[in-house]
Amino acid sequence: MxxxxxxxxxxxxxxxxxxxxxxxxxxxxxxxxxxxxxxxxxxxxxxxxxxxxxxxxxxxxxxxxxxxxxxxxxxxxxxxxxxxxxxxxxxxxxxxxxxxxxxxxxxxxxxxxxxxxxxxxxxxxxxxxxxxxxxxxxxxxxxxxxxxxxxxxxxxxxxxxxxxxxxxxxxxxxxxxxxxxxxxxxxxxxxxxxxxxxxxxxxxxxxxxxxxxxRSANNWTLTATGKTGHGGSVFTPSLGYGAIYEITRILNAWRSELIEENLTFNVGVIAGGTPASIDADGVKVEAAGKTNVIPAQAIARGDLRSLTPEQDAAARAKMLAIAAQHLPGTSATLTFQDNTPPxxxxxxxxxxxxxxxxxxxxxxxxxxxxxxxxxxxxxxxxxxxxxxxxxxxxxxxxxxxxxxxxxxxxxxxxxxxxxxxxxxxxxxxxxx
CATH class of the missing domain: 3.40.630.10 (Zn peptidases)
Known part of the structure; x- marks a missing residue:
């Protein structure tokens, strides 16, 4: 009806x-x-x-x-x-x-x-x-x-x-x-x-x-090292800045220089100290340290998501370039793990x-x-x-x-x- x-x-x-x-x-x-x-x-x-x-x-x-x-x-x-x-x-x-x-x-x-x-x-x-x-x-x-x-x-x-x-x-x-x-x-x-x-x-x-x-779904691992020693001598020419300042510098530079539409690079896990390590699966970190000891190692792991291969390649190049600009007394290594392309x-x-x-x-x-x-x-x-x-x-x-x-x-x-x-x-x- x-x-x-x-x-x-x-x-x-x-x-x-x-x-x-x-x-x-x-x-x-x-x-x-x-x-x-x-x-x-x-x-x-x-x-x-x-x-x-x-x-x-x-x-x-x-x-x-x-x-x-x-x-x-x-x-x-x-x-x-x-x-x-x-x-x-x-x-x-x-x-x-x-x-x-x-x-x-x-x-x-x-x-x-x-x-x-x-x-x-x-x-x-x-x-x-x-x-x-x-x-x-x-x-x-x-x-x-x-x-x-x-x-x-x-x-x-x-x-x-x-x-x-x-x-x-x-x-x-x-x-x-x-x-x-x-x-x-x-x-x-x-x-x-x-x-x-x-x-x-x-x-x-x-x-x-x-x-x-x-978007893609790939992973990265960032490892920083520094000279360890008495915390009162941090920033000095002989001991430098330590691993945690180095890894913090890199991550903050990524945040301030790389963010753009459809590109993300999440930090999923991080640890620093003397020593610091990450397990074989890349999901569990361990670290120990004292307030008066300059950290020798720092480790961070996260993902990288992009919309196109070109955007991915450009992001990786920038991330590597930033990681290569070391603070005094430190070094850093950045590696990528390819999982899913865009x-x-x-x-x-x-x-x-x-x-x-x-x-x-x-x-x-x-x-x-x-x-x-x-x-x-x-x-x-x-x-x-x-x-x-x-x-x-x-x-x-x-x-x-x-x-x-x-x-x-x-x-x-x-x-x-x-x-x-x-x-x-x-x-x-x-x-x-």
């Missing part, structure tokens, strides 16, 4: 956008809605399976759980073992199409931050909200991928699509050495024309955003967001602006962004990531699956 009360112009205004969908795309949206309960059942099964990064058996079980889902869709499924990284490995599924359309790489991860010892272990449905470990990061993203591919199969758009799916098993705590841990993902990026990453969709103040860029905001990435916004218009949805990269963490998409046009944040909406109470907006699974399936169907028709 409510429909009959709407004015005629309102009905006309509500329908044109949906009319832009092709018959196959309309079939995709219908299939996703029809399969909604099935998708949620899969999500619940995944969330109830612990797959903390260091629970290697649990991570592998996730792979076995997903194998039949992808084999039923015509994918060839493999598990890449990486024992040298002390991690479980990666899930890979490949679908061969007609070889003429865009090659697409779909990225997510089967591991979570919640290990088997965590008290947060179960999926709970609360109306349009679901709570559980990894429910949005990133098992909700996997649910979106499966729902999208099922709908493409139902609508007939999957058969000609060339798609590779890679679910890493160590996104939350990447194995070492990183070049080995991410070797296969990088090769997949080189194969692909387009990469879609299915971590959570960015949403603020009720508005959804597209992620065309992510996903720069390229024209190709932005073109993918333009495509998503075209789909939004066809679905009668608002357009999405670019999400500020400084508000997102690093992710696996950064490892392929140098080789393929990449769009991140294709997963569902959620929050409280990496903490008990992690949640997901249930309706966003279907919405994101529709966007992804229509985008992939259109890309599959385009010539490489």
């Amino acid at each position: 409510l429909r009959t009360l709407l004015p005629a112009f309102a009905l006309l205004a509500a329908t044109p956008a949906a009319a832009q969908l092709s018959k196959q795309e309309a079939a995709i949206t219908a299939a996703i809605d029809k399969e909604n309960d099935r998708t949620l059942t899969l999500l619940e099964r995944m969330v109830n399976q612990n797959s903390g990064t260091l629970n290697l058996a649990g991570v592998r079980t996730m792979g076995e759980m997903l194998r039949p889902e992808f084999e039923a869709l015509g994918f060839k499924v493999d598990w890449i073992e990486l024992p040298e990284t002390k991690r479980a490995g990666h899930f890979v599924a490949t679908h061969k199409g007609n070889g003429r359309g865009k090659r697409m790489l779909l990225i997510a991860h089967v591991d979570t931050v919640f290990e088997a010892s965590s008290p947060f272990q179960k999926f709970v449905r609360e109306g349009d909200k679901a709570v559980g470990p990894g429910v949005v990061d990133d098992k909700g993203g996997i649910a979106v991928i499966v729902a999208a591919l099922r709908a493409m199969q139902a609508a007939g758009t999957l058969k000609n699509a060339d798609i590779m799916v890679m679910f890493t098993g160590d996104e939350e705590k990447t194995g070492d050495p990183i070049p080995v841990a991410r070797r296969d993902l990088i090769e997949a990026g080189k194969w692909a024309d387009v990469a879609l990453e299915f971590e959570n969709l960015a949403k603020e103040d009720g508005k959804e955003f597209g992620t065309v860029a992510r 996903m720069a905001p390229t024209d190709g990435n932005r073109a993918l967001l333009t495509r998503i916004n075209a789909i939004n218009r066809d679905l009668g949805l608002p357009e999405m602006a670019e999400f500020p990269p400084a508000k997102r963490g690093a992710a696996d998409s950064s490892f392929v962004a140098a080789y393929a046009d990449t769009l991140a944040g294709m997963g569902p909406v959620g929050g409280t990531l990496h903490a008990e109470g992690e949640w997901l907006e249930v309706p966003s699974i279907a919405l994101q699956a529709k966007r992804a399936a229509i985008l992939m169907s259109r890309l599959a028709r385009e010539k490489r």
Whole structure:
């Protein structure tokens, strides 16, 4: 009865956008809605399976759980073992199409931050909200991928699509050495024309955003040394300033000279004294000292995040130059550890967001602006962004990531699956 009360112009205004969908795309949206309960059942099964990064058996079980889902869709499924990284490995599924359309790489991860010892272990449905470990990061993203591919199969758009799916098993705590841990993902990026990453969709103040860029996440270690001796002789030509003044000089100079948009260099841990040391993992420091003793050692460790390779290189050069300007009687050494490269905001990435916004218009949805990269963490998409046009944040909406109470907006699974399936169907028709 409510429909009959709407004015005629309102009905006309509500329908044109949906009319832009092709018959196959309309079939995709219908299939996703029809399969909604099935998708949620899969999500619940995944969330109830612990797959903390260091629970290697649990991570592998996730792979076995997903194998039949992808084999039923015509994918060839493999598990890449990486024992040298002390991690479980990666899930890979490949679908061969007609070889003429865009090659697409779909990225997510089967591991979570919640290990088997965590008290947060179960999926709970609360109306349009679901709570559980990894429910949005990133098992909700996997649910979106499966729902999208099922709908493409139902609508007939999957058969000609060339798609590779890679679910890493160590996104939350990447194995070492990183070049080995991410070797296969990088090769997949080189194969692909387009990469879609299915971590959570960015949403603020009720508005959804597209992620065309992510900053890097690398580490640095700064070590300063000084001449030790009686504290009453500090600043003298014979003993100099000591290690703590030297490391403080360097850190303060970075703060005053390097800060710029999208560049951060957090100091995570610091210690100084006689002696001072840091453990092999770079997370625990020890130091001892007396007020009347000039400190011999000082150590600081932190991260470095940048938006582009050029910004990263320039920051490192400045940091090294500042570290080399020693106070009298001191020295300093700065080293960098490469972890995750930046996903720069390229024209190709932005073109993918333009495509998503075209789909939004066809679905009668608002357009999405670019999400500020400084508000997102690093992710696996950064490892392929140098080789393929990449769009991140294709997963569902959620929050409280990496903490008990992690949640997901249930309706966003279907919405994101529709966007992804229509985008992939259109890309599959385009010539490489």
